[in-house]
Amino acid sequence: MSAGLLGLLDDVAAIAKAAAASLDDVTAAAGKATAKAAGVVIDDTAVTPQYVTGVTPDRELPIVKKIALGSIRNKLLIILPVALLLSWVAPWALAPILMLGGLYLAYEGAEKIWEKIRGHEAAHDAPGAVDPSTPVAVQGAAAEKTLIGGAVRTDLILSAEIMVISLNEVAHEGFWQRLAILVVVALIITVGVYGVVGLIVKMDDIGLALAKRRSRGLQRFGNALVVGMPKVLGVIATVGTIAMLWVGGHILLNGAHELGWTAPFDWMHGIEHSIQDAVAGVGGILSWLFDTLISAIVGLAVGALAVAALHALPFGRKHA
Template sequence: MSAGLFGLLDDVAAIARLAAASIDDVGAAAGRATAKAAGVVVDDTAVTPQYVHGVTADRELPMIKRIAIGSIRNKLLIILPVAMLLSQFLPGLLTPILMAGGAFLCYEGAHKVWGKVRGHEHHAAPVAASGPEAEKTMVAGAVRTDLILSAEIMVIALNEVADESFWARAAILVVVALVITVVVYGVVGLLVKIDDIGLHLAERSSAASQRIGRGMVTAMPHILNVISVVGTAAMLWVGGHIELVGLDDLGFHAPYDFVHHLEEEVRHATGALGGVLGWLVNTVASAILGLAVGLAVLAVVTLQPFGKKAHAPAH
């Protein structure tokens, strides 16, 4: 009896170790997949605060919560099933779909750069108005924009774990969806409340608190500008890298081989800094390619009849 019990305990322990190892594998793969989607995550974080611009302070966090819930629905109820079906039955479509998403990222980044160059950026986020209907409209617009960004994030993540089993891929994508949503909208919530925190500190009797509060209020516009610039650069870099790798996967090896050769030359020639400088070369080359692709798409869109009347991108 005791031998049977110990045998059962051994089996339970073995299953527990296997489950723990599987969880570790899923966590590690989810971490890699999330890192690959970093460019879109930064852009998502930069975009969302625009949708609560001008909203009364007591409605900011409730609106962000509603947008976050919509983002989870986008990822888990729409994008995840479609992505899993494609990866299972039509895996050959993943690279073209990923490249289409990369081209969209390049277009969005190039559109922002072109707006800066021409001196009139488009700000398509809706202007806040009073009333529940206006709030509902703004939330719906933010959720629609999130659908595009979330699709890019999920496809990038899926491509990173394409060799995993079906259920492992599903579990990893669920983890990625939840982690990214919590991180993005947690950061967004913090960003939109920094002004209020600063104002609260500025109203205290302590001179140090007042200085800190005023500094926070003054710094906030600059912080948002930095996030916007980083988001634009990340879109061009990530989008360009997706195109670079996608072309290589489809048999057009020259661009990837050229960048890889240049990266290796820099790594070997710069000693201890080789790793960092090699990565920088790859990143800059990807961003340049991303800008070129984005400007080409922008030119095509602008020259088409629908392009003359089309609205600016959702960002």
């Protein structure tokens, strides 16, 4: 009887050890996949805070939370099932779908630049648009819903790029292993991105709290945060717009390469390698900057064409 019990305990221990090893494998693979998608993760972090600009302080974290929940739904309920299904039955369809997402990001980035050039007139004229000069809380719940919807749609594109990059990294794994890894990636990235975003948008409140402390040093630091955060958020909004163009252009270049039009991608990577080989020490950084610049230019050019085309259509024209 005792021998049978010891045997059972040995079996349980072996199963637990195998499960722990499997969990370690999943965690390691998720870490590798997350690192591979780091560039798009950074873009996602830069893009999101601009959607909280103009929001009253009491609604900042609730809005970030709603966007984060929308991001989780995007990743787990839309992107993950579709990506796994397409990678099985129609892997050729992933590139065109991602390119449509890249086109949308390029359009969004170019539209924001156009709105700034026109002094936000385009944003004011668009039916149901959020007026960036008025706090969202003043405009009402419908404006907040519109803002969150726009953020979640943009997140869908960025999340799709993140998940597809991660899927490519674990394509050699079995189905269940891939599923577990991608779920871990989705959770880690969403918590990381929106945790940082929540911290960024509340830094001025942290500054106010520090300014009330007795320590002179903390008071100065708190006041610096209060004064500096609006400028930081303005810079982040600009970076977010550039990131839309950069990621959108990069997706379009990669997609065109996968679909057979290799010349632009090969030209860009040829120059990248030349820069990396020619400049010791910082060649990698310079080649990355060149890739980013070319991708952003492509995104701006394609996005500008999309904006011009939509504004020329009867339903896209702005009313005077």
